[in-house]
Amino acid sequence: MKHFEHISPSTLDEAASLLNGGDAVLSAGGTDLVGVLKEELLPHYPSQVVSLKQIPGLDGIEAREDGLHLGAMATLADIAESPVVKEGWAALADAAYSVASPNIRNLATVGGNICQDVRCWYYRYPNSIGGRINCARKTGNLCSAMMGENRFHSIFGAAKVCETACTHECPAHTDISAYMELLRAGDVDGAARIILEVNPMPAITSRVCAHFCMEGCNRNKYDESLNVGGVERYLGDYILEHHSEYMKAPETENGKHVSIVGSGPSGLTAAYYLRQAGYQVTIYERMKEAGGCLSYAIPPYRLPKEVVRKFVATLEEMGVQFKLGVHVGEDVQLDEIVKSSDSVMLDTGTWKRPLIGLAGEEMTQFGLDFLVSVNNYILEKPGSRVVVVGGGNVAMDVAVTAKRLGSESVKMVCLEQRDNMPANAEEVERALDEGVEILNGWGPKEILRTENKVSGIVFKSCPKVLDETGRFNPIYDETNCMPLDADIILMAIGQRADLAFLNGAYEVETERGRIKVLDGNNTSVPGIFAGGDVTTGPATVIKAIAAGLTTAKSINNYCKLPELPVETVTRDRKHKSLVTFDSGCKNCHSASHGAMLRAEERGIHKEDQSGLDSSAVRCEAGRCFNCGCLAVNPSDMANMLYAYGAKIITTQRELDAATFFATSTRVTDLLRKGEIVTEIVVPRLPEGAVARYDKYRIRDSIDFAVVAVASVYRLNNGVVEDASLVLGAVAPIPMKRTGAEAYLKSKTLTAEVAAQAAELALEGALPLDKNAYKIDMAKTMVRRSMGF
Known part of the structure; x- marks a missing residue:
């Protein structure tokens, strides 16, 4: 003791x-x-x-x-x-x-x-099962009784005593098990409203999210994760189809005006929740279409542009004003926007190319610029022999897009080994399925040139990427090199924020090339807030959405108005003392997935995977343990x-x-x-x-x-x-x-x-x-x- x-x-x-x-x-x-x-x-x-x-x-x-x-x-x-x-x-x-x-x-x-x-067999008698475990009632999130010894356990459902693993892993903390329970009861409307408490664009995130929730799903310990993304896509498309019921203009205006610079997922999220509360919201976007990375950095085969346009159009119907083709810092200065607004949010993303000091680097092309060109309908083959440098999701999009535009050879080279690549496993599988060759454990050394044109690139071996503390600190073996022939090198090893627009009357504090924010996404200037990649560096869409909601709440507090409607809805949603699940949930071991186009059928503007129908969604929701304490x-x-x-x-x-x-x-x-x-x-x-x-x-x-x-x-x-x-x-x-x-x-x-x-x-x-x-x-x- x-x-x-x-x-x-x-x-x-x-x-x-x-x-x-x-x-x-x-x-x-x-x-x-x-x-x-x-x-x-x-x-x-x-x-x-x-x-x-x-x-x-x-x-x-x-x-x-x-x-x-x-x-x-x-x-x-x-x-x-x-x-x-x-x-x-x-x-x-x-x-x-x-x-x-x-x-x-x-x-x-x-x-x-x-x-x-x-009382519980696992909780009270740990020695009989091999030792103490961290169950849901302690510091864990799993009730072992669901799939193990349960002779003396509950026959009337489980108690929610901790945040479920799926919700915990989601950056927006979506109450996934709660909307799955409503879907099992046939309440699609209620399920949709739960998602909207934290995420106004599930039709988008379901298609592009890394789905950390599925990695955390407790079913992974027994068979296959719930296909949360597939269910979310069904609900997201349902919301867009019935947007007039879910995304309504406010009944009254509150007299406050918020300006948002940049229309990425963080800014669009803040706009939704603020407009819902009666704010007048104006978004400044330098591109010809709103959406930021959603419209220009993600290929249409993963995220159809029409989905983004529908969401933006819905915001417009709510009364959000978009000023497109306006470059803040050139066409209009930040101080002008601040003076005309009660508060301002900055969501300008990371669109600038980072330079790594590679010999001949100026002859390579920035992978993000390549994707923007494709999303602007410039559909030319980038080259016959393409080398993509990088191992993240952007690099995957660049490589697959090049292959689909007709490049005969696309090689992707990255520092990390296959199991540690930053790209999602499904994106890696997509690239391999389409003939992209992935070479792991190599870093760029120099660009090869012939007659002032790129002819190839030399890589050096990278046996170790992280140091003993887990920090990024690659070790190279300069004696072990690998030359590759190429007629174009696409660099996809990171992105930087372009902060030139901050110069002027309002000097917002920056740190390591990003806008520095405090709790609530406050910047150093009162009334100016920031969210998304411009504050964190390149991150996931769902993380940007979470930042957008946080920023909306902070702006509302700054304007000294009552809590946002979404805060009221979330607080008032009835949380039951006991939660239910399908009694046969443990017997359905495989997840339902939408049909995937065969490799030869895929293209740039055709979505690769279809969604789940209502029957498959109900089946998938039925697999949910609704993890609680039994x-x-x-x-x-x-x-x-x-x-x-x-x-x-x-x-x-x-x-x-x-x-x-x-x-x-x-x-x-x-x-x-x-x-x-x-x-x-x-x-x-x-x-x-x-x-x-x-x-x-x-x-x-x-x-x-x-x-x-x-x-x-x-x-x-x-x-x-x-x-x-x-x-x-x-x-x-x-x-x-x-x-x-x-x-x-x-x-x-x-x-x-x-x-x-x-x-x-x-x-x-x-x-x-x-x-x-x-x-x-x-x-x-x-x-x-x-x-x-």
């Missing part, structure tokens, strides 16, 4: 102060906490354990006019043996008695019992107190049973800083009411319930006037079965009625492969609670 400081305060105020002050946890009886600390179940441990045992007045058991008052420090043994409890609340005494052995009951308290954490709530007292409709009293407030037991799977998330449970008030049973507690467990000396049923039925001549039914150990929270309760009211209790109520009590159950037996067990116990 790790060392900790044990503190015994004499007052509740002192205990609350200790909880407020640092890394401390409460100890009531200590039976649960000792096991957690002793077995080293958690990745992080408290430095202080604050015991409540020395605080007087917390262990009372008293019947009053409004019900039974239980002090939080009353032991389970005292509750089980109390004549007061046995007389008026016998089922609660039964629940207390059902907890573990006499030794445990003598120490365990009612407050500690209702506040304890969940552990179960272990408290017997919670089940019975919930069924009784108890009230929980703390040092700060009074909570009803539903709020305390069913809104969160972690009491630590429910209680406020320094808040301590002090008392539980259990109402008296009305006349004619009968309460029961039943529990199945493997051995009586073990307090881990497999299934528990807490019930209160109020009868009048055999007719049910009211019912309260709670299932325990079947989910991460006690499950109140309102459907069964509603059905029972006004019914005469018969075997048939009890059986139907049992069916309704288990309605919506989501068994795993090894715990379906819990459903039949729970049905039997529900019938027994009614005497059948």
Whole structure:
């Protein structure tokens, strides 16, 4: 057991102060906490354990006019043996008695019992599976019960206790599992709106994103990642097709004007969210079309230009104004724009060629310029023998585009080995599929010339790209060189920002050739913000989109207006205490993919891959684990107190049973800083009411319930006037079965009625492969609670 400081305060105020002050946890009886600390179940441990045992007045058991008052420090043994409890609340005494052995009951308290954490085979008994694991409830993001041992786990879905792996890996933190759940329910509209909370252009990102979410997908540990990109494309195209429903002009203007310099994905994103809030937005773009890299740096076979144009046209319909062909710094100065605006955002990207000091470098062509030319419909073969220098996605686009324009030989040469290339694996496969030759582990040394024309290039071996700290610091072997014949060299080894437009009245601070930004993408000049590649260097489209949303929020704060509509929507979206999945999700091992054109059918302006249809999207959404925690709530007292409709009293407030037991799977998330449970008030049973507690467990000396049923039925001549039914150990929270309760009211209790109520009590159950037996067990116990 790790060392900790044990503190015994004499007052509740002192205990609350200790909880407020640092890394401390409460100890009531200590039976649960000792096991957690002793077995080293958690990745992080408290430095202080604050015991409540020395605080007087917390262990009372008293019947009053409004019900039974239980002090939080009353032991389970005292509750089980109390004549007061046995007389008026016998089922609660039964629940207390059902907890573990006499030794445990003598120490365990009612407050500690209702506040304890969940139980799980992996979580509690790590030695039986080979050692402690970081599950979703600790510092990991995977619940091993989904694909492993799950005999005792939830049959009513999982609890979201951490950010899912897919969402965590997405730079925009798209709530992917949430929209997958809505798609499984057939709610395409709701799924689309979830994406729009962080990303206004899923039709674009789905086609060009690196899809870090798919790399993080927990299915990768078992079979194949969810095809998030394919599902996102379906929703993105749906949004564009129905843009008038999703991307509406604001009903009222807020009187503020924002100017955005550059129309890349970051600027377009900020424009969308700001316009949605009623800002007048003007975008200055020096090219003839808006979109930045989306329109000019990404080939049409990956991102059809019509998709970008539709999105830009939608922004125009919302009221965003575009001033195209306007070069800020030449046609109009930045200070003029700043003076006419309430705030300004800079999103000018990285379009400038970096020079690396290579001999003969001036005779090579910048790969990005080549792509811009192609996107401007200059479709000439660049050369017969093409060498592309670089290993990123831009280099891949350059190489494949050259090949599709008719170059007989296209060789791509980069420093990194194949497995460490910065390009996406799918882009590498596309290039290889089309005959591009990739040579790994080489860096450029010099350009070869014949009669003042490029004739080739010499590369030197690069056995190591990163140093011991993981930083880019290539080591070359000058004795091992490789000459290649070429009539054109296309350099795709990076891009720089052109910051000449910053000269003038407003000197925005820069750093390493980029605009320097602070938190919220503030620049050194108040009211001027920046986002996208001009602040980070070349990055992904989704990262630029995330920066655009951040910038929009910061501009809105700077203008001192109420929160953006998107912030309100995200905050108000209902987060369920339990999430669902398709019960057969683990059995569908392969992802659905859109059809890919054969290599010989591909071209420059024809999209390589088709999208998924609605059936495939539903199937793919059904593969989603909706990753959460499948552990179960272990408290017997919670089940019975919930069924009784108890009230929980703390040092700060009074909570009803539903709020305390069913809104969160972690009491630590429910209680406020320094808040301590002090008392539980259990109402008296009305006349004619009968309460029961039943529990199945493997051995009586073990307090881990497999299934528990807490019930209160109020009868009048055999007719049910009211019912309260709670299932325990079947989910991460006690499950109140309102459907069964509603059905029972006004019914005469018969075997048939009890059986139907049992069916309704288990309605919506989501068994795993090894715990379906819990459903039949729970049905039997529900019938027994009614005497059948």
